Amino acid sequence: MLRVAERLFLFDVDNTLLDNDRFAEDLRARLTRDFGVAGCERYWAIYERLRKERGVADYIDALQEFGITLEGEPTLLGLSSFLLDYPFAERVYPGALATLAEMRERGHVAILSDGDLVFQPRKIQRSGLWDAVDGAVMIDRHKELSLDAMQKRHPALHYVMVDDKPHILAAMKRVLGARLTTVFVRQGHYAAQSDLAAIDPAPDRIIAKISDLTHLDWNDSVAASSPSTTETA
Known part of the structure; x- marks a missing residue:
């Protein structure tokens, strides 16, 4: 009991x-570096749509959908590592x-x-x-x-x-x-x-x-x- x-x-x-705002800023900078402004905005559009549909932030599922049209793109795997290995202890x-x-x-x-x-x-x-x-x-x-x-x-x-x-x-x-x-x-x-x-x-x-x-x-x-x-x- x-x-x-x-x-x-x-x-x-x-x-x-x-x-978490600082993390989001770092993620935006990484997306812009690897995929350009248009790619960055596309990721966040997916993220916001999923957040509204599910009522919860889901960076991983947003990445999964974002990567559908980028199969074979090496920088996509780098973005996965960026998310999973991000130094949150510093934030x-x-x-x-x-x-x-x-x-x-x-x-x-x-x-x-x-x-x-x-x-x-x-x-x-x-x-x-x-x-x-x-x-x-x-x-x-x-x-x-x-x-x-x-x-x-x-x-x-x-x-x-x-x-x-x-x-x-x-x-x-x-x-x-x-x-x-x-x-x-x-x-x-x-x-x-x-x-x-x-x-x-x-x-x-x-x-x-x-x-x-x-x-x-x-x-x-x-x-x-x-x-x-x-x-x-």
């Missing part, structure tokens, strides 16, 4: 613990690993990420984040819809979700209510484009960067889940 934790900190990955945000370590002293920690079941685990493993949470990793196409499975795997009296997408935080809050404290971290392009005035319920906490999480007071889970929104500079 699983032990019920008093508090569990859940972390998104892309643009929360890891600079972990400053202070992210130290933040995970400190949160482990204040409760249990786990990763709850959106993504496909091939590239996303590879990313989390190569970044060092997998080991940082001792393999406590869940990946789902829509994590806000997998809360029942999450609670079965990680039973806790109180949850804290840290994410760069406030609409996902709001969806989770509507399900878990006062048992969940939501923390919006303003990192990456999704965060920059978010209109908080349109988010209901609003995040419980707002921080500028992931390392700011350690500056918040987590001594009282009830106080931490109060409806008033606070923001760190």
